Amino acid sequence: MLLSIIQGIFKSKLNMNELVIRAKAGNEEVMNDLLFASASFLKKTASFVCKRPIDEHDEEYSVAMDGLHEAVLAYDHKESASFQTFAHIIIKRRLIDYIRKEISRNEKLMLLESADEESSQQHYIFDKQSIDTYTEEQLANARKDELLSYNKLLAEYNLSFEELAKATPKHEDARKTAFLIAEIIADSTDLYQYLIDKRKLPLRELESLVEVSRKTLERQRKYIIAIVLLLNSEFTFIKDFVKGAASSGKN
Incomplete structure (x- = not known):
């Protein structure tokens, strides 16, 4: 059915x-x-x-x-x-x-x-300690592989970890709003495809969906793009960390 x-x-x-x-x-x-x-x-x-x-x-x-x-x-x-x-x-x-x-x-x-x-x-x-150590090494290697792969993906959009550190919104509310916008793009086939094809944010469409000015969208562009790419990837360890950071009260 x-x-x-x-x-x-x-x-x-x-x-x-x-x-x-x-x-x-x-x-x-x-x-x-x-x-x-x-x-x-x-x-x-x-x-x-x-x-x-x-x-x-x-x-x-x-x-x-x-x-x-x-x-x-x-x-x-x-x-x-x-x-x-x-x-x-x-x-x-x-x-x-x-x-x-x-x-x-x-x-x-x-x-x-x-x-x-x-x-x-x-x-x-x-012994149990060696087994646990081996497993933790596997997890550590998986995290390292994710970081390397994510860094390569960001480079395709002329982004880097250093730039993201500077571009990440400092205030909690701004960070949450930017993360929400990234989720909207990641969850929309049309908006996500626009980002992939044009290598830039669909600003006109976003302005009609969210109560955020174009100036703010442009200022948070790097952060939003990086989060969209992350959300539609398989980088689970990084997703857990970034999602926690987006919802935390830390600046």
Whole structure:
């Protein structure tokens, strides 16, 4: 029944949000259609986290699907960014939890298998501290990779981290408003495409949508563009940090 809508589910975030609201309200048919239509998104997200190709036959895909289901039930369109961004964060966290558990389970199996192989036991024994350290190293590398990739993306728009540090609004209200404008652009197919094609903000359209002067929009241009690119990316660690900073009271 919803296939005509589902086919364009990730092309129109507005349609996505509407379907999520209906699924969260208890419509099982919509929930099943969402999970079915999200296969490409689930594979892409799981592959990004696991650093290898993931398909429907992998356990990680099932974990990602459970994460999407959880995201639907937890999503609040009034407080969160686009559902796809929110779901990506939840799925990534669930996959990281799964990876941690798998490392711990494999550790125990190694110990059991090596019980009768005393001579080679040293090759299999890993204490909890070493396992945690290895996992944290993986997370640290993931954060580093995100920063490098984000920096390259910004460079395509003649932006840099140094410029963003200077361009970030100093006052909390201004920061929140700029972040909201960025969310509006990221959630609109037309506005986002304009930014991608023209490499600049759709000022005329924004003026009719938000109560912010053109002068303010131009002054916050670099910050808004950087946030839009971030929101429609898979840089989850950076998103968590920036979203927290945007809503904090720190200047």
